[in-house]
Amino acid sequence: MSLVEIARFQDVYEADLAAAFLASHGVEVDVTERFQTTVDPLMQRALGLRLMGRADQAEQARDLLARVRAGEFTADEDDDLQPGEPTTRAVGRVMALFMAASGGFASTSLPRRFRPVHWIGVGLILAIVAISLFLALTGVFSPA
Template structure:
């Protein structure tokens, strides 16, 4: 049985999501060029990823994808129904991100040689600000 192209995607995640959607609805689908695009992500833009299906299922697959793009398969749940993020968690996460950003780029055995005294002052200030923000978030 000959395979024909259903659609072409530029992103491997979109292609996999569409393939899972079509497979759930009984369409035999295959994502091509997955190996090349995951080994070298720049190839995603150059090659694209094709969804392939047997020739007799191509029109049904295109129809399903068009209906999904129009939102026909969306449910009634709104994003407003989802629980809000805890502000304490967000503040602690920002503090940890500051600490990792300050030290992560220079981690390793060359840390003392790469940082001059001015850099060390900046690292200490960032660590202090991050620590204060974490303590303030935990105290609130």
């Protein structure tokens, strides 16, 4: 059984998705160069990832991939996500600001209990909250 190149992709996720699609249609393929491209992601662009399959199924696989690119398998359903509520986005922004200022996104391999806390960021956030509460309670933010 000889293997031939079915397609070449620049992204490991796209290659895996194509391989899963072809497998669901009975075409056996294998994604090559996976190890090299996942160890060093920059190699994905340099090497690319190849879908290798049996020679007797190559034409069927290429035909299926061409039909996918043409949009034959798209659904008419509305899959678009609806925009979130403004309050939900505001809460998310505040949480992200707190995590960034307090060191929650610290890029270290240390366990969480050993990571340093960015006390300046925590203090800054607490000061902003305190000033906002003070101004709200004194009526500065009340509508005219």
